[in-house]
Amino acid sequence: MDSALLPPESDRRTPVVVLAGFAGLAADGVDHAAAALRETAGTVVVRHDLAQLREGVVHRTVRTATQETSAVLELAHGCVSCTLRMDLLPLLCTLAQRDSVDRIVLALDPAFEAEAVCQAIEQVVVTGVIGRLDGPAGRDVRVQAVLTCLDSAAWLADATGDETLAERGLAYADDDRTVAQLAVGQVEFADVVFAVGAVDMAGGVQADRGKLAAVLARLAPGAPVVWVDNPSELTLTCVETLLERVPADSRRGRVFDAHAPLLRGRPPLTSDYGVVLMEFAAGRPFHPARLHEALDVLFEGVVTARGRIWLATQPDEVVWLESAGGGLRVGGAGRWLAAMSEDELAEADPERRAMAAMRWDERFGDRDISLAILIHDADPADIRAALHWALVEDEELRLVERAPDRVAEWEDPFGEWHADPCENDETAGVPVEDGKSSRGEAK
Template sequence: MKTVSNKMGGVSANPITDALPARVDQRPAVTVLSGFSPGAVHATAQALLLAEDRLLAIRHDLTGIRDGRLRRTVRSATELIEDVTTTLVHGCVSCTLREDVLPTLVRLARTRPGSDLLLVLPPSVEPEAVASASEHCVVDGAPVTDAVRFDSYVTVVDTERFLDDLASTDDLSDRDSHAAGDDHRAVAEVVVHQVEFSDTVVLWSRPGADTLELSRVGALVHRLAPWSIQVTVGTTAQLDCTGLSTLVRRTGRHNPRRPGILGLALEGRSIAVDDAGSDVTSVLFETRRPFHPQRLHDALEDLTEHALRGRGQLWIASQPDTVLAFEFAGGGVSLGTLGYWLAALPAERWTETSDERRIAADLSWDPYYGDRRTVLALIGLRLDHAAITERLNACLLTDAELADGFDAWRRLPDPFAGCFPLTDDNTITEENQP
C-alpha cells in the first residue's frame, strides 16, 4: 500500500486508514464510589442507578470481615441480582479485593455485556487500594483491565460531617469500622485518602444547609484535591438523577498513570496551592536545604498542632540517600521511605522509575543537591503561614552545618536512625506507606 511523503522528508500515515473511525472501547466502564458517610454514599448510588437502568451496583458488606465472612450484593435500579455470603481464608481488605471484588467485576463484564458497573466501597476501604490491586491482579490468566475500564473514582463527602471527621482523632476501631485486628488507621486518614484519590467529589448536602459552611467545605476539599471536579447536590428538595449521572459517570477522568499522593511531588506535580489569604489555608513549603534530624523531630508536634492535613516529601541530612514521605491526619504524624533519590544511585538505575520523575529531576537538577528537595503542604483553617514557615526554616541546616558537607551530616544526632532502611529491594518506584 502506498505511503505519502511529506515536505520534511518524513512519512505520513495512510490517508485511507486515517479516515477510518477510532476503535470503540467495548469494555464496561467502572465507576468506583467511595466515602465515609454510608447514608450519603448510598443515596448517591441510588440516584445513579435510577438514571441508568443498565447500571449494576456491586457492594461488599465487611461487617463480618474480621471473622472471614463477606457479603456481596449486586443490584440494578429494579432488581436484586445477587446476595451471597462467602468465606475468605484471610479476612482483610487486600484479600477481599483480590479474591472477590475484582473477580466479580470481571465476571459481570463477561456475563452482562453492555452494562456498566458501579463499585460501591465500604467506608473503611480506600480507593487507591482498588486502583493498586487492579493494576496487578490477574483473573483467569488475564489482567483485570482486559475485561473492564476504570473510568472514574468518585468520592462522596457529607458536608455536615466532613469537618468533624477530618478533625477527629478517632481510629477506625473506635467506631468499630476497622477491617482487621491490626487496622490502626485513623478516621481522618481514611477520609483524606478518599478525597485525595478522587477524580470527582460529590458534595452531598441537604435543603436548608448553611451556604457559608457549604462554601467552606468546598474550599477545603479543593485544597485537599485541587485536581478533582466538584459536584454539589442536595441543596434542593428534588435531585436530578440524570444530571448527576452525566457529571460523574463516563467522564474518563481517571488517569492510571497518576501516582498516589505521596509520589506527586517526585514527578514535579503540585501537592497544594500556596495560599495564606483565606479562612481555609494551604501552606506550601519548598527548599533544597536538608533538615537537621533532631530539630525536625522536636518540631513535628508544633508544626502540625493546628493543621488538619499534612503531606509531601522531605530529606534529612543524616540520611541523604532516602526520600522520606510525610503524612499527617487524625493527630498522628507518619514518616516512611519512598526509596532512593536519583542522585544517590548510578545513572543506569534511573530507568527503574517513571519518565515523569526523570523529567522533573532533569528540569530542576541542582549541581550540589541533585534531585533532593523538600516539598511539604500543611492544610487547615486559619493556619499562621508566617509562623509555620519560620518554624520549618529553623529546622533546616544552618550555613555553618551545611558547610561541613555530606560526611559530617551523617554523624548528626538522629532520632530517626534505623527507621528507614534502604536495600537493593527498595526500587525507586515503590511508595511504601508510612
Template sequence: MRIALVTGLHGLARHEAVQSLLSSQPRSLAVHHDLAHIGQGTVHRLTQDAAGHQETEPVHLDHACASCTLREDLIPFLLRTAATGDHDLCVVEAWNSVEPQLIAESIAAQDELRLTAVVTAVDAARLTADLGTHDELADRGLDIAQDDHRTVTEVLTRQLEYPGRIALRGEPTPHARALLTQLNPAADTAPTDAAADGWFDAEFDTEAAHARLNPAWARYTGHTDEHGVSTVVWDRDRPLHPERLAEALEELAARTLRGRGRFWLASKPDNVMLWESHQDLLMVENGGPWLDALPEAAMDLVSPGRRDAAHRDWNPVHGDRRQHLSFTGVGMDALALVELLDSCLLTDDETGQDEFHNDPFATFTER
C-alpha cells in the same frame, strides 16, 4: 464493561450517588461487599440492577479481609459479569472505610474491564467534623481488620484526594468547599443526585492519580487562603538538621490538618524522606534514593513521572535533593509554620556537616 467506583465513609451519601449512577444507565448493575461482620469471618455480596432487583450472597474467603475480598471475589465477579455481556456498566460501591486506590488499580489492570469513573461521596454536613476528629475507625465500628488502627480523618482524607469526582450530599459551606478544593484541586464536585452525563466517556487514569498523590514525586504548587482554610507549600534547597527537625515534628503535625511531601535530611543525603501527616498522626519513612544518588545505568528503571518531577527542579550541585512539603490547615498560622520549618534547616556554618551524633533518624532504612 465499564466500571464506576464509588467510595466514602458516609453511607447515605454513597448510596445516593450509586442510585443516581444506576438510574442513569438502563443496562447497569451495582455491587457492594458488606464488611460489617468481617471480624467474625462473614462477608456478603449485595447486587442491584437498574430495575431495582436485589440479591444477597455470602462470600466464602480463605481469609476474611478487605484485600482478600477484592482479590478473591470482587475482581472475579466483575470478570464473570463482563463475560455475560448483560450489562454496560457496573457500579462498585466500596465499604465505608475502604480507600479507593487499591480497588481502582486492581480494576484498571484487567483488560476486560474499563474503569471510567472514581467517585467519593460525602455528606457535606459531616465533612468538617470528620476531617477534624481524633476518632479511630474502631471507635465508630468501622475498622475492617484486627489491627486496623487508622483514624477517621486519615481514611476520609485519602478518599477525598484520590478520585476525579466528589459527590456531595447537601450544600457545603464555603469553609467545607475550601477544604475539598485544597485537598483535591483536580476533582470535580457535583450533587449526589446529579446527572452522570459524560462520566463514562473516558478511562480514569490511575497512573496520573498515583503520580499526583505519591509524596516521593508529587508536585504541590501555590499558597491558598480562603474561608479559614489555608495551604502552604514549603520549597527549599538546603538540607534539614535531623535533631532540630525531630524536636519540631510534634508541633508541625499539630499545627496542620494535612501534610505530605518529601524532604532532604542532612544525615541521610542520598535518601528521599517521605512525609505523611493527618493532624497529629505523623508518618515519616525512607523513600529510597534521590535520583542524583543513582548510577546512570539505573535511570532507565525510574518511572517517567518521577524523572520529570525531579528534572523540573534539578540543581547542578545537589541534583533533585530539596524540601517539597505541602500543609493544609484550618485557622493555620502560615507564617509561623514556615518560620518553624526554616528554623530546622542547616545554617551556613553547618553546611557540609555530615556527622550527627544524636540523629533520631539513624535507624531509618531504605525500603
C-alpha cells in the same frame, strides 16, 4: 496501542464507576447514587459489606435493575487487602466478560479506599478466572470516574480530628487507620464530590459552607462540587449529568507516585475563609531529631500535609510524609536519582529525570524538600518557622557534604518506622512501607 492510553470512546474495556463515602449522610449518598445508577440497563452494582471482617466474613451483593444476588465469603485472613485480591478483582474480570454488562458500579464499604482499589485494578495480577489469561483487572475494566459523597456538616471535623477507626467503633480486623485518613483520602482522590446535607444560610452556616468549599477546592482541585440538601436528590439524571461533566484531565483512577507534582490541578494559592495551601521547599535536608519535634505544628489547624523530604541521616532515600488531621505517616519512596547507579537511572521515569535536571545541584543532585500543607485554622508563618528551624544549619550542612559517616550517627526517629502521635502505643511502631504512603491497605 496501549488501551490505557486510548480516549474513553475508543477504549473497549468495561467502565467502572467508584462510589465512596465515609459515614452518615455520606453513606446514604453512596446508597442513593448506586440505586440510581443501576436503573440503567446493563449496569451492575457491586458492594462488599465488611462489618464482620474481624470474624473473617464478608457479605457481597451484586444488583442490577431487575436482579439481586448475595453471597457470604469466608476468608482465611480477614483483612481488606484479602477481600480486594481474592474476590473484588476476580469479580470485576468475570463481570467484564459478560455481554450483558455495560458498566460496573463499585459502592465501596468505607474500609475500602478508592485509591487502593484503583491501584489494585491496574497492578495486582488476577489469577484463576476461567477463560481469562492471568493479569491485572485493568486489562478488562477502566475507571470512568470516582465519585465521593461527604456529610457537609461532619466532614471537616472528621478530616481534622485524631480519632481512630477503633475509637469510632469502625475498626476492621487489625486496622489502625484514622477517621481523618479515610475522610481526606476519599476526597483527595475524587473526580466529583457530592456535599450532602441541608444548607441553611442563616445563623453563620454560610461561613461554614464557605470554609468547607475552600478546603475542597484546594484538596481536590478541578473536581466539581455538587451541594445537595438530601441524599434522595442523587437521582439518575443528577449522577449521569455529573459523570458527563467530569473534566477530561481528571484522575479517573490514576495513582501518582511520590515524584509527581504536588500542586496538580492548579489549586488556588490564595487564602479564603482562613484556608490556604502553603508550599514549603528547601535545598538542604532536615535534621531528623529537630524535624520530629517540629512536626507537632502539623497536628493542629491543618487538614493535610504531604510531600517529599530529605533527611540528613538518609542521604540516598526519598522519604514521603503524609498527614491527615492529627495523624502522620512517614515511609520510603525509593531513591534519589543522585544515589542511583547507571542501570537504575536508565529505568527511572523520563519525566522525573527531566524535572530533576532543571533544578540539579552540583553537590546534592536532585535531593530537596517539597511539601504542600493545607491549613484551615493555623498561622502559616508559625508552620514555616518551625520547619525552617528543623533544617540543618550551615555547619551541619558541611558535615552532610563532607562527613556523611558522622551524620549517620545522629539521632534519627525516622530510621525504621514512624507514626504519630508517638505517645499512642496502638499506632506507634507501624512499619515503613515501600511506596508513596502507608495509606491504602490494612494488614
